[in-house]
Amino acid sequence: MHVTGYRCTHCKREYAYSEDMLTCEHCGDLGILDILFDYTAIKKEFTRETLASDRTNSIWRYRALLPVEGHNWEQFLRVGWTPLYRSHALERSLGLKALYIKDDGLNPTASLKDRASVVAVSRARELGYKTIACSSTGNAASSLAGNASRMGLKSVIFVPERAPKGKVAQLLIFGANVISVQGNYRQTFELSAAAIEKWGFYNRNAGINPIMAEGKKTAALEIAEQLCFNPTDWVAVSVGDGCTIGGIYNGFNDLYKLGLLERIPKLLGVQSSGCAPFVKAANNNGKLEPAEENTLADSIAVGVPRNVEKALRAVRESFGAWVEVSDEAILSAMRTLGSTEGIFGEPAGVAATAGVVEALSKGLIKQNESVTVLCTGSGLKDVSNAMLAAGEPFSCPPDLHALEKSGRIGK
Numbered sequence: 001m002h003v004t005g006y007r008c009t010h011c012k013r014e015y016a017y018s019e020d021m022l023t024c025e026h027c028g029d030l031g032i033l034d035i036l037f038d039y040t041a042i043k044k045e046f047t048r049e050t051l052a053s054d055r056t057n058s059i060w061r062y063r064a065l066l067p068v069e070g071h072n073w074e075q076f077l078r079v080g081w082t083p084l085y086r087s088h089a090l091e092r093s094l095g096l097k098a099l100y101i102k103d104d105g106l107n108p109t110a111s112l113k114d115r116a117s118v119v120a121v122s123r124a125r126e127l128g129y130k131t132i133a134c135s136s137t138g139n140a141a142s143s144l145a146g147n148a149s150r151m152g153l154k155s156v157i158f159v160p161e162r163a164p165k166g167k168v169a170q171l172l173i174f175g176a177n178v179i180s181v182q183g184n185y186r187q188t189f190e191l192s193a194a195a196i197e198k199w200g201f202y203n204r205n206a207g208i209n210p211i212m213a214e215g216k217k218t219a220a221l222e223i224a225e226q227l228c229f230n231p232t233d234w235v236a237v238s239v240g241d242g243c244t245i246g247g248i249y250n251g252f253n254d255l256y257k258l259g260l261l262e263r264i265p266k267l268l269g270v271q272s273s274g275c276a277p278f279v280k281a282a283n284n285n286g287k288l289e290p291a292e293e294n295t296l297a298d299s300i301a302v303g304v305p306r307n308v309e310k311a312l313r314a315v316r317e318s319f320g321a322w323v324e325v326s327d328e329a330i331l332s333a334m335r336t337l338g339s340t341e342g343i344f345g346e347p348a349g350v351a352a353t354a355g356v357v358e359a360l361s362k363g364l365i366k367q368n369e370s371v372t373v374l375c376t377g378s379g380l381k382d383v384s385n386a387m388l389a390a391g392e393p394f395s396c397p398p399d400l401h402a403l404e405k406s407g408r409i410g411k
């Protein structure tokens with residue numbers, strides 16, 4: 001492990017890398033921590049050459065950059081190394097120089113959250129915990145439950161009652177102790193925090209635990225490596241709590257510090273208009289006000305995000321931008337990705353694609369630029385919203401004549 005310590009994103013105090021610490025002792029919940037790495041040591045074992053000869057097809061190919069020992073990583077669910085597709089059809093219709101889509105719905109529990117959960121499970125084991133807990137809009141929960149189950153840890157999961165059935169089904173199948181909270185995500189988070197404190201579980205709350213963003217940064221490491229360390233001008237990410245986009249920035253920043261990248265891509269933070277506290281904060285000197293959670297993109301319906309500084313910094317320091325998109329634009333992106341690329345994303349999973357369309361129309365992304373969008377989760381978890389996007393099939397009697405008369409099929 002090449003971790004040298006923590007630094008508070010708020011007051012900049014530094015701390016040793018101890019097991020008990022999740023947030024800054026002075027700043028409380030405002031004091032989200034960064035994990036600091038010894039890049040000089042990492043440089044000696046992590047180069048283009050070592051990567052080129054490493055056949056590990058999971059996030060563990062980047063273990064030099066992870067804040068865990070990663071004992072027995074071969075036994076974990078296989079997380080990461082998801083495909084990066086070039087979309088010729090969409091880049092032509094949008095007029096972009098190049099458009100790539102990274103399909104993180106293909107992770108073992110079908111969302112990008114697996115990147116964080118597998119690292120959290122590794123850390124919990126290293127610290128000797130038997131039970132790991134989190135609150136989640138859905139995907140972090142099912143992801144934690146699956147990754148914990150595989151490694152013999154118990155999981156206690158708090159979800160808001162609006163969590164889609166598919167995600168709750170995953171939780172139950174993975175054998176989690178599921179607490180469905182009669183309230184919104186903020187209330188769910190607060191109940192989980194109180195329970196974790198009372199019973200002393202390992203805390204996988206993405207809003208608090210700095211390891212989560214480090215797990216998620218592997219998506220950026222992969223994008224860079226898959227594009228031969230020449231990433232696109234922009235990388236678009238949907239944003240709820242802010243942990244994912246914060247992690248994506250950390251990943252590119254690591255590679256920049258190691259001399260493996262010449263520049264960090266501009267990050268496009270995408271939120272739903274029904275819940276866009278970051279977009280409003282960016283237009284308000286970074287002052288974040290709680291927002292309603294009023295969108296069908298449940299995974300990014302986070303009215304009180306916790307990773308405020310990490311997310312705002314990611315966009316600011318990469319010279320990126322924030323945009324918001326309507327639920328209609330999200331459903332439209334879902335149809336487009338499905339019908340032109342064969343990629344089935346959930347609403348929050350395709351929001352980044354809708355954001356690229358919006359950023360192009362506002363002139364934030366220029367037509368001669370290149371873009372990668374992150375599809376963060378699979379649409380199979382939330383079939384009712386997919387049907388809302390796609391409509392019902394044609395219902396036909398079992399009769400060829402009737403089928404012909406319907407005009408549904410032509411040469």
Ligand SMILES: *Cc1c(COP(=O)(O)O)cnc(C)c1O
Nearest residue numbers: 139240241242243244299376377
């Ligand atoms: C969690 C999640 C996001 C957003 O990640 P944050 O860390 O909450 O910003 C986006 N899409 C999907 C599918 C997610 O599950």
Ligand SMILES: [Zn+2]
Nearest residue numbers: 008011024027
């Ligand atoms: Zn602090």
